[in-house]
Amino acid sequence: MKSISRRTVFTGGLGAAALTLAACGNRTAPTEAGTFSPPPVLTPNAGQNVVTQTLTAAPTIVDLGGKTVSTWAYGENLPGPLIRATAGDLLRITLENRLPETSTIHWHGIRLHNAADGVPGMTQDPVEPDTSFTYEFVAPDPGTYFLHSHVGLQLDRGLYAPLIIDDPDEPGDYDAEWIVTLDDWIDGTGQTPDEVLAALTGSGP
Numbered sequence: 001m002k003s004i005s006r007r008t009v010f011t012g013g014l015g016a017a018a019l020t021l022a023a024c025g026n027r028t029a030p031t032e033a034g035t036f037s038p039p040p041v042l043t044p045n046a047g048q049n050v051v052t053q054t055l056t057a058a059p060t061i062v063d064l065g066g067k068t069v070s071t072w073a074y075g076e077n078l079p080g081p082l083i084r085a086t087a088g089d090l091l092r093i094t095l096e097n098r099l100p101e102t103s104t105i106h107w108h109g110i111r112l113h114n115a116a117d118g119v120p121g122m123t124q125d126p127v128e129p130d131t132s133f134t135y136e137f138v139a140p141d142p143g144t145y146f147l148h149s150h151v152g153l154q155l156d157r158g159l160y161a162p163l164i165i166d167d168p169d170e171p172g173d174y175d176a177e178w179i180v181t182l183d184d185w186i187d188g189t190g191q192t193p194d195e196v197l198a199a200l201t202g203s204g205p
């Protein structure tokens with residue numbers, strides 16, 4: 001499936017729609033590096049499909065459907081590139097961090113082993129700028145999920161993407177399929193999410 005621009009999302013037609021909501025709480029502040037062991041490299045079972053993909057987190061400019069803003073995203077589109085697998089597949093997803101600060105990826109709603117859960121200071125060291133980190137896990141349950149950064153307010157920029165786990169027993173005989181991601185937006189419109197939070201909490205300058 002080709003990547004869709006935000007403009008396409010808002011002008012989309014009918015079809016089977018997978019809906020994701022870009023929101024998640026429970027963020028954890030990153031801690032000092034060197035606390036956690038590297039994640040285990042998993043060996044696929046005989047016949048197990050392996051889905052390999054790289055997400056590059058970097059500053060970019062995106063078109064919000066007429067208004068162009070500077071933000072942080074996985075690639076040049078919002079949402080980030082679709083990751084799609086079938087339940088039981090082994091996913092090997094590499095985060096390339098080209099941001100000016102640390103990052104991680106959390107796989108929202110996926111049942112997986114702790115080392116791949118992407119919570120800095122709790123399950124892994126934060127991924128430093130200009131380094132990479134490969135998440136390996138089996139996605140056991142079909143469903144519509146999303147992935148997102150788990151550092152600070154990076155999710156509230158553009159660091160999220162849809163994650164679809166297909167059901168091997170569901171043929172999905174649709175005429176058309178749309179993946180729709182809903183988000184409110186602030187970054188690049190004059191304030192960053194961090195500045196908005198600082199104003200709301202009275203901790204700003």
Ligand SMILES: [Cu+2]
Binds near residue numbers: 023024025106107108
């Ligand atoms: Cu989440």
